[in-house]
Amino acid sequence: MLDICLLGTGGMLPLPYRALTSLMVRHNGSNLLIDCGEGTQNQIRIQGWSFKPLDVICITHFHADHISGLPGLLLTMGNADRTEPLTMIGPKGLAKVVNSLRIIAPELPFDIKFIELENDFETIDICGLRLEAFRVNHRVTCYGYNLVLDRAGRFDAEKAKGLGLPVKYWSLLQKGESIVYEDKEYTSDMVMGQARKGIKVTYCTDTRPTDSIVSNAKEADLFICEGMYGEDDKLANAKEHKHMTMMEAAELAQKADVGEMWLTHYSPATARPYDFYDKVKNIFPRTRMGKDLMNVELKFQD
Amino acid sequence: MLDICLLGTGGMLPLPYRALTSLMVRHNGSNLLIDCGEGTQNQIRIQGWSFKPLDVICITHFHADHISGLPGLLLTMGNADRTEPLTMIGPKGLAKVVNSLRIIAPELPFDIKFIELENDFETIDICGLRLEAFRVNHRVTCYGYNLVLDRAGRFDAEKAKGLGLPVKYWSLLQKGESIVYEDKEYTSDMVMGQARKGIKVTYCTDTRPTDSIVSNAKEADLFICEGMYGEDDKLANAKEHKHMTMMEAAELAQKADVGEMWLTHYSPATARPYDFYDKVKNIFPRTRMGKDLMNVELKFQD
Numbered sequence: 380m381l382d383i384c385l386l387g388t389g390g391m392l393p394l395p396y397r398a399l400t401s402l403m404v405r406h407n408g409s410n411l412l413i414d415c416g417e418g419t420q421n422q423i424r425i426q427g428w429s430f431k432p433l434d435v436i437c438i439t440h441f442h443a444d445h446i447s448g449l450p451g452l453l454l455t456m457g458n459a460d461r462t463e464p465l466t467m468i469g470p471k472g473l474a475k476v477v478n479s480l481r482i483i484a485p486e487l488p489f490d491i492k493f494i495e496l497e498n499d500f501e502t503i504d505i506c507g508l509r510l511e512a513f514r515v516n517h518r519v520t521c522y523g524y525n526l527v528l529d530r531a532g533r534f535d536a537e538k539a540k541g542l543g544l545p546v547k548y549w550s551l552l553q554k555g556e557s558i559v560y561e562d563k564e565y566t567s568d569m570v571m572g573q574a575r576k577g578i579k580v581t582y583c584t585d586t587r588p589t590d591s592i593v594s595n596a597k598e599a600d601l602f603i604c605e606g607m608y609g610e611d612d613k614l615a616n617a618k619e620h621k622h623m624t625m626m627e628a629a630e631l632a633q634k635a636d637v638g639e640m641w642l643t644h645y646s647p648a649t650a651r652p653y654d655f656y657d658k659v660k661n662i663f664p665r666t667r668m669g670k671d672l673m674n675v676e677l678k679f680q681d
Numbered sequence: 682m683l684d685i686c687l688l689g690t691g692g693m694l695p696l697p698y699r700a701l702t703s704l705m706v707r708h709n710g711s712n713l714l715i716d717c718g719e720g721t722q723n724q725i726r727i728q729g730w731s732f733k734p735l736d737v738i739c740i741t742h743f744h745a746d747h748i749s750g751l752p753g754l755l756l757t758m759g760n761a762d763r764t765e766p767l768t769m770i771g772p773k774g775l776a777k778v779v780n781s782l783r784i785i786a787p788e789l790p791f792d793i794k795f796i797e798l799e800n801d802f803e804t805i806d807i808c809g810l811r812l813e814a815f816r817v818n819h820r821v822t823c824y825g826y827n828l829v830l831d832r833a834g835r836f837d838a839e840k841a842k843g844l845g846l847p848v849k850y851w852s853l854l855q856k857g858e859s860i861v862y863e864d865k866e867y868t869s870d871m872v873m874g875q876a877r878k879g880i881k882v883t884y885c886t887d888t889r890p891t892d893s894i895v896s897n898a899k900e901a902d903l904f905i906c907e908g909m910y911g912e913d914d915k916l917a918n919a920k921e922h923k924h925m926t927m928m929e930a931a932e933l934a935q936k937a938d939v940g941e942m943w944l945t946h947y948s949p950a951t952a953r954p955y956d957f958y959d960k961v962k963n964i965f966p967r968t969r970m971g972k973d974l975m976n977v978e979l980k981f982q983d
Contacts, residue, residue: 417753443785451719482781483745
């Protein structure tokens, strides 16, 4: 199960009624955060989730609205007596940026391990999840992220019986391990059915639309995507500042055939994103207009 | 007139219902801010005051809860098309700290002029005010600030007539200028009565109580002071972390004979500061428990 909370939905600057865009994901006792603008720690508190088990913080890019809340959050995690190391993932230069911000948070009771992304696509196994980072197209180096919870196939008892394997070995094979029985090695795939559909969440901001987003978000259960502007005449703005309109996001969602799209990262000038809902829904019906603290539990289908 | 707003009243970390301690002062078209923790820009927005005419930002010290909101605020001021230079005042090292934080706000449409405090007491004339910075006693170098609006004495027409000065020179002398009439120099003080009571606001956090605070806050109209803890058994905590209790603040207010004291910078563990009001009032009756966005217009008397 993945427990998902879109902590905020604003772009550029925080507003009293709209926090900056950030996503928090809980899985099996671990917590991951993507982006951390000014006020993100307050949103975590309002949602009632804990700072202490925050194991991973991913940063999409180094614009202030995506990272300005970091020093405060690190101190608050320290005040919550976290001592386990924290992993931070982001574009090349991450350690330099974080260490520069830490001039006001020099002493922490935990270490930070940095993973700097250098390729257009990277996969990192972390917290029992597959994290995929893919390069998008913004004014500065920026990455989208997939969080993937894979699901093995069903255990095929008939196959195991056919191979003459005693029951005591079944659970090991089911967990993906290999065993040796009567001098012969048996691997997991010999008794497991085809991998079943897992859970995939795609987070994508700030960027122009790209083919890579479509392929990376392909059939995601949840596609969280920027919808900076709603007005048709803002397309030029979107192009200039390397953002996208809600309609462009909907076209990506439609091409990627995602389960559901949540829009986020609204321009501060867009007071009522919902005004554009009908227009977006015409392109991709399974759209929801993101709101601060919108959340969902994503479970395996059966 | 000074227009005063205590933007937040929290210490250590922002809470959903309590922003970090920060003071904004408007005077004659200029705005001054003292301290800028995470979320301060949101409080300015809620108060309905403008970012653009923010001419001076003073920082008491470099702990994150007093400066973490700076990069976001600078960017928001830039987005408001401010181009006039900004003056920043704070302890030695200010430029280094601000420039380090500006790794996420490198491009601004205005210059920042830094004034780094090096002495125990410094006076700076700025925005038509006398700003006094005085060293306090915290774990790191920290300053309290007085904002003083001086008021000249009344113009004494009888004196001017006695000196035989034509009326056309009176207004110049009244404005503090000197004139030459019939080869003789006349200075302002020759026709002005004794300086009248001005307006003085003292802002003081984070610190242990000191004699210097008493002398610097002497007869301030408004004394804004930290009251980190209310419980008697937190005195040891206050001493260890170089903060003060509400009762210690009240003793300072009483000794300095201030007009009114507003308490602020409450510990996040203090959910209801008002619980301690009676105890504090017994020491200094003209105490108000600070609340976010508490504000007042301070005017010259009479």
